[in-house]
Amino acid sequence: MWAFDDGTGPSFPGPTYVSRYGEANLVRNINQLPANNGGFGLNSVSTHLHNGHTPSESDGFPCDFFEKGHFYDQHYPNVLAGILSTHPGTGDINESLGFLFYHDHRLDHTAQNSYKGLVGSYLLFNHLDTGDETTGFRLPSFPEFDVPMMFADKLFDPESSPAGLLAFDLFSLDGVLGDKFLVNGKIQPFFKVKPRRYRFRWVNTGPSRFYEFFLTDPKNLSARNPFFVIANDGNLLPKPVQVESMRIGVAERTEVIIDFSKFAGKSIILENRLNQLNGQGPIVGAECNVPEILPAGQGNQLLRFDVDSHPVKDESALPQNQSFYQLPEIVEPRVTRTLRFDRLNGQWSINGQFIDCDTIRFAVEQNSAENWILQNVSGDWTHPIHIHFEEHQIISRNFASPTLKVEHSRKDVTRLQPAERVQLFFRFRDFHGRYPLHCHNMVHEDHAMMGRWEIEPTGDNKVLP
């Protein structure tokens, strides 16, 4: 494995950044990765902070990689979108993003290098989301009751020497799935929790799997165990939404409040019941008599919560009574662009073209609003589409307002399902520079399903860039 080391020793996942809006971080990334990769991985890296409102040179653009023996300084300003435009000096509070993550984004090698361990969490607090359950939004206190969890599925090679080394299929063009499920670097761990509310920040670090999280009581498989979703892709929702399950693709994040007081003295399983057989994505509907959602207890057991029986103090707010940020206003777009995600003879493309570091596909005008229409013309594939730098809102899925309440939110990864057309609203503010848009099935992005676009003082009007 490869890892980030903050000077206290390498760790997987990498160290969790605990940051506050208005306080910048300056990070020196020093590449000391070995020449001998042990089987896969390229010792050339670009660390992307997903999805900071970060100037281009510090974003971790896939073509801004640096080699072994070199370093790269990244400045994370931790500012709200709008700070140099619509909301001078402060930024728009409704653009607050609380849960980000960082990972290697080296062009063509993101899957290998991230899978090999180059990932970590990044938290951003402010005066409302304080990390203290007695102030602001009164969300469960960090770090004891507010816990980031990075999910990853991996393969271990029984034939390697020594047996059980991390394995990666270098020759897949579709996507790679693992059969061992890791949470924060541990396979199927258990977690002792107190019978009270917790905030969990779940991120799917890929490379290619989709999850649908359920809470399963192994002694009562028919019980429904709802929980509250409070944030989508790190963006607190207008109001918490009660659900029985939550689906995320690679790089999507969901934050939830689970109240364990009703499970005092029990063990509860966090289970992925989404059925996925290959890189194509989750089974859609029921295919070949195989269900899309597996029965309770027959999915992937990700983590076991062992709930203590002694009541404890809980000063966090009841989710049903809470409200957070408002969705930023949707305004008339300056231009509407269409991006078609396709597959031609196994070659992943966007509007028939492939990533090329030197080709700028289109220029967005600084401080303007746009609509982007994502069309899936690749057949039975699901693509989690990620656009760097700005959060978006989903205006429609196949011309209808999203049916899932949790999608009435700000996002930075949107799942583009088979035969789907998704319309997104963006504002591009404050900074100039180059950014990518890409499929976040990391195997697809490594095989060119990516495009470079720019924010410039004057934008273009390419509608099919």
Added chain:
Amino acid sequence: MKTVTRRNLLGLLSLAPAAPLAGHLLAAPALAADSGNSARALLQRRNFPNLKLQDQDSREVHFYDDLIKDKIVTINFFYAKCEGICPTVTANLAKAQKILGDRVGREIFMVSISLKPENDTPAVLKEYADMFKARPGWSFLTGKPDDVEHLRRSLGFTNLDPRLDQDTSQHIGNVRMGNEPLMLWAACPGMARPEFIAKSILWMIRKG
């Protein structure tokens, strides 16, 4: 959980091999020819079958020993009478070869394998190579149909959908590139710009 706060942020974050696997990796001799179950040997066994093939000059070659081992290579599949993407891909590779200059044949080798080996005899391949002005260092290969199929599968040039997989006109148009001793492998679309294909090949040459 390890945390970095602004207060204790060292301004330093280095990328390093992690324990406990690192010990093993670092202890392994860097570029020695491997045997047994080393990562390199496993890759060879699983992905690079040492099958007998014939090139455009009717020379008999072994896929792993003669074309892959200790080399920086590109690999793609095509067939001579292809009316789909092959002419574009082969032309792009020819341009990439030109960009790379005399490094091809010395440092970098190119391998194109026919998906219709029964039609693509060495003479046909020779004519095809000449048509695209292929220079030395680029092998066009044919072999027994079963062997070619085995190679295609071992190298991941497959479609998930069995119907598409059997349709040769839908064959995978990507170009693989790799550095065999360093176990670096990537692929890019054969229809990408030749300059980008050439650049992707050069990324396989490591300096550090």
